Amino acid sequence: MPALAARLRFLSRAFWDFLFPPVCFGCDTEIESGLVCESCCTRLATNRLGVCPRCGRPLQPRIPTCGRCQTPFCLDRVRALGSYAPPYSSLIHALKYSHKTRLAQVLGGALAGLVESDPELKGADYICPVPLHRARLRERGYNQSGLLAAEVAVSTGLSLVEPLVRVRNTGTQTSLPDDEARTDNMRGAFRVKSGVDLRDRRIVLVDDVFTSGATLDAGGRQLLKAGASAVLGLVVAAA
Numbered sequence: 001m002p003a004l005a006a007r008l009r010f011l012s013r014a015f016w017d018f019l020f021p022p023v024c025f026g027c028d029t030e031i032e033s034g035l036v037c038e039s040c041c042t043r044l045a046t047n048r049l050g051v052c053p054r055c056g057r058p059l060q061p062r063i064p065t066c067g068r069c070q071t072p073f074c075l076d077r078v079r080a081l082g083s084y085a086p087p088y089s090s091l092i093h094a095l096k097y098s099h100k101t102r103l104a105q106v107l108g109g110a111l112a113g114l115v116e117s118d119p120e121l122k123g124a125d126y127i128c129p130v131p132l133h134r135a136r137l138r139e140r141g142y143n144q145s146g147l148l149a150a151e152v153a154v155s156t157g158l159s160l161v162e163p164l165v166r167v168r169n170t171g172t173q174t175s176l177p178d179d180e181a182r183t184d185n186m187r188g189a190f191r192v193k194s195g196v197d198l199r200d201r202r203i204v205l206v207d208d209v210f211t212s213g214a215t216l217d218a219g220g221r222q223l224l225k226a227g228a229s230a231v232l233g234l235v236v237a238a239a
């Protein structure tokens with residue numbers, strides 16, 4: 001009977017796809033199969049934002065500086081695939097809020113390509129995700145940045161470490177009015193676990209979205225305080 005069961009499963013799958021054809025999570029166009037269309041895949045693999053020459057934050061296309069250089073920032077540089085707009089924003093949203101954890105493979109693969117293209121990131125010792133607060137982790141069941149960092153680690157050979165703990169449940173940064181409020185919100189949000197040796201290590205810190213940079217800055221400061229020699233950022237999209 002297993003052949004019949006498989007046949008029935010195939011038919012019900014085909015019928016389901018007929019009623020609800022799969023669509024790309026990036027741009028909503030119909031696709032034959034998979035999660036992301038070819039055009040979005042190409043964009044993910046080839047698009048990269050530049051880096052602000054003054055402060056190292058990501059640069060939006062065709063803008064010479066980031067406009068935030070005056071606000072202190074402890075990371076050497078942050079690399080992002082694209083601006084926070086479709087397909088990046090829709091892919092991140094599906095990964096975070098619709099439990100489409102398989103998208104971490106697609107996005108992580110693109111981030112790994114970005115690491116390979118950037119000697120600074122490629123030459124780092126460790127890759128480390130921005131952690132969620134345990135209350136948020138319990139709610140969501142996974143840390144999207146952790147999934148992304150793990151994919152990048154597998155593809156690039158960088159060692160995955162998780163030295164940071166989020167000690168304050170800070171809520172979402174995007175709902176705050178300005179950069180100052182975001183920096184205030186992140187104060188004291190992270191600490192480094194005891195017994196982790198980060199001395200003279202160069203660390204790539206991974207997050208899904210870069211908004212003001214306050215989250216990466218707060219996490220980066222703790223890593224530097226624990227002895228890291230440099231912190232570099234890696235994100236899917238920058239707002």
Ligand SMILES: [Zn+2]
Pocket residue numbers: 024025026027028029036037038039040041087
């Ligand atoms: Zn698409």
Ligand SMILES: [Zn+2]
Pocket residue numbers: 052053054055056057065066067068069
């Ligand atoms: Zn700048």
